[in-house]
Amino acid sequence: xxxxxxxxxxxxxxxxxxxxxxxxxxxxxxxxxxxxxxxxxxxxxxxxxxxxxxxxxxxxxxxxxxxxxxxxxxxxxxxxxxxxxxxxxxxxxxxxxxxxxxxxxxxxxxxxxxxxxxxxxxxxx
Numbered sequence: 001x002x003x004x005x006x007x008x009x010x011x012x013x014x015x016x017x018x019x020x021x022x023x024x025x026x027x028x029x030x031x032x033x034x035x036x037x038x039x040x041x042x043x044x045x046x047x048x049x050x051x052x053x054x055x056x057x058x059x060x061x062x063x064x065x066x067x068x069x070x071x072x073x074x075x076x077x078x079x080x081x082x083x084x085x086x087x088x089x090x091x092x093x094x095x096x097x098x099x100x101x102x103x104x105x106x107x108x109x110x111x112x113x114x115x116x117x118x119x120x121x122x123x124x125x
Contacts, residue, residue, distance in 0.1 A: 001025040001115040003097050008120030015087050015124070021080040021097030021117055029053050032100050035071060035082045036110055037093035037122075044096070046108025052077055060107045065091075087124045094119040 007019040019035070030053030038044040048071035049060045059071060070083040080097055096119045104112025 001099050003099060003115055003117035005095065005097055005117040005120040008095060008122045010123040010125065011087055013088055013124055016083070016085045017087065017122060019082040019084065019095055019097075019120060019122075021082075023078050023080060023097075023099065026099070027101070029077055030101065032102070032104055032107060032113075033071075033073070033080050034098050034107065034113060035080075036096045036098055036113075037091075038096070038119075039090075039093040044110045046106075046110070047095070048082060049107040051103070062108055084122070087122075089124050092122060092124050094121050
């Protein structure tokens with residue numbers, strides 16, 4: 001599975017960005033996909049996750065982004081998005097998308113995911 005993020009950049013506090021993650025190489029749609037971030041000097045943390053298989057719709061958010069960030073996928077299920085609104089300086093981080101072909105023990109723990117993108121930088125000032 002290959003994951004390629006895009007859409008990062010610099011924005012002022014209160015602004016918005018939409019991150020994209022192009023997904024290829026999946027054998028089926030029954031995956032958990034997620035967004036993580038790693039602020040400077042800190043550990044990687046979960047932001048949002050969703051199940052993309054049949055009957056999916058379970059979506060998970062970290063409390064710090066609830067009501068501001070939205071995870072979604074396009075109709076082809078080949079692109080994962082993270083719409084980020086009302087951005088704050090503390091949202092500054094490298095953002096990564098990740099995938100795993102089963103239900104992770106913890107949907108927002110990096111340890112539960114197998115494949116990772118290279119990351120895209122988000123800077124909020």
